[in-house]
Amino acid sequence: MEDLIILGSGVHACEIVEIIGRINAQHPTWDVLGFLSSDKSEVGKEKVGRPVLGTFEDISDYPQARFVVAEVPNQGKFAKKLGLPSERFATIIDPTCFVSRTAKIGNGCVLYPRCYVGLETRIDDFVFSLSGTIINHHDVIEEGVCITSNVNLAGGVYVERDSYLGAGTMVRGEVRIGAEAYTGMGSVIIKDVAARTVVVGNPARKLRDVEELLSSE
Numbered sequence: 001m002e003d004l005i006i007l008g009s010g011v012h013a014c015e016i017v018e019i020i021g022r023i024n025a026q027h028p029t030w031d032v033l034g035f036l037s038s039d040k041s042e043v044g045k046e047k048v049g050r051p052v053l054g055t056f057e058d059i060s061d062y063p064q065a066r067f068v069v070a071e072v073p074n075q076g077k078f079a080k081k082l083g084l085p086s087e088r089f090a091t092i093i094d095p096t097c098f099v100s101r102t103a104k105i106g107n108g109c110v111l112y113p114r115c116y117v118g119l120e121t122r123i124d125d126f127v128f129s130l131s132g133t134i135i136n137h138h139d140v141i142e143e144g145v146c147i148t149s150n151v152n153l154a155g156g157v158y159v160e161r162d163s164y165l166g167a168g169t170m171v172r173g174e175v176r177i178g179a180e181a182y183t184g185m186g187s188v189i190i191k192d193v194a195a196r197t198v199v200v201g202n203p204a205r206k207l208r209d210v211e212e213l214l215s216s217e
Helices: 011-024 056-061 075-081 210-213
Strands: 001-006 030-037 050-055 066-069 199-200 205-209
Touching: 001 011, 011 056, 030 056, 050 056, 056 075, 066 075, 205 210
Parallel strands: 001 030, 001 066, 030 050
Antiparallel strands: 199 205
């Protein structure tokens, strides 16, 4: 079994531990050493049976371990700041997922239960996909995209880097979603979405620019 450390200590980090338990029950693969956290007060605590070993600054203490990022969204940007090669990051796929043998999935990805990845699909590094998502044939998902629960992408969809697809988003075939765009919960996307815009509704329309969304948080 290969040593693995989860970067983060919140809900997603704990859920990833449970997914890894499901993987190991079928084929022993990962020895989860514990978590590294952004919060120093978490160090020494235990989450779902695993210790919080330290903070992100302690990552160099584990030169032989692989890592998985649970800091979402913006997991791709976070991983790049660590300065590690992408090969140091493990891809975690729940056993209930269907992944076409012709699909290509990069490093540092996480696919929650019941995800579907179709024929000739390409998923780049650090894509995080929650439960029940459908990524159909010939889709391209660039690095750092966060796909939340029950998103449905028709065939030939192209999602550019660091975008965020809200729960239940549906995307028409051959549509392109620009880099760092956000789609609201339940959005129905029938035409291309410009980079760094927020779209909502059925059919989806532009609500604001991403800069306005971030400034309001």
